[in-house]
Amino acid sequence: MPLYQAIVLALVQALTEFLPVSSTAHLILFPWFLHWQDPGEAFDVALHAGTLLAVILYFFKDWLTLLVCGLGGKYPSSATPEETAQHKRLFWYMVVGTIPGAILGKLFDTQIEEHLRLPMIIGVSMVGVALIMWWADTRANLTRKLEESGLGDGTIIGTAQALALWPGVSRSGITIAAGLFRKFTREAATRFSFLLSAPLIAGAVVAKLPALIRMHKAGALDLPLSTLAISILVSGAGGYLVIAFFLRYLQTRTLKVFIVYRVVFGIIILVWAFLQAGLR
DSSP states (O other): OOHHHHHHHHHHHHHHHHTTTOHHHHHHHHHHHHTOOOOOHHHHHHHHHHHHHHHHHHTHHHHHHHHHHHTTOOSSTTOOHHHHHHHHHHHHHHHHHHHHHHHHHHHHHHHHHHHTOOHHHHHHHHHHHHHHHHHHHTOSOOOBOGGGOOHHHHHHHHHHHHHTTSTTSOHHHHHHHHHHHTTBOHHHHHHHHHHHHHHHHHHHHHHHHHHHHHHHHTTOOOSOHHHHHHHHHHHHHHHHHHHHHHHHHTTTOOSHHHHHHHHHHHHHHHHHHHHHHHHO
């Protein structure tokens, strides 16, 4: 893969991992539309390592607070007992929310990778989830803050995150929609979604690393390490900026533009897939 293609796909990953438009769909369809060669699993690991770096760095203080308090400590030192208890609860809600995606990923990741990464399926998913997002985004009384989250929120939003294994769903899209159904503000639902993404992305990267290391030792890695490193940096830097932008955006705006984008893009995918099928 030429370096420029790697950079383009890293930017696509950065833009679409955290916006509710499905990074999987875009990473599958960009090479399909442009007739580029599939970059392979090693490149996929690099891109996800980049976005993992972005979400860890952006929410570093939040995760430090949650980890220390969740494991029985106190952080920051000025926190009141009520705040420490609140952080401890939120940490364990995140743990609970990670479980459904981890289980489904372990059980069905290979089957999904081999059988569901098809343009027709992705197009239908893009439109279908857009309608769910529209329904959630038009609900009234979106007033709950992240501090008001409970075990039910972690369970429901975590289960929604597991559905994002299906190509075209969008992890951020479906989890933000679940948060809105739980009456969180748009910003709180998005912050919950992004915090919840870190353990699952980390798990996916760690799960694929041994195979990547074996490929490298066997000389079967068809991408230079420099290309992988640049991809990680581009994906990470771009993802960090997208997180900052999206959280500010939702303080005063709705999801409408992303809903419209999903519907239009989904229709384009379906039409293109039908045309391609007709030409065979």
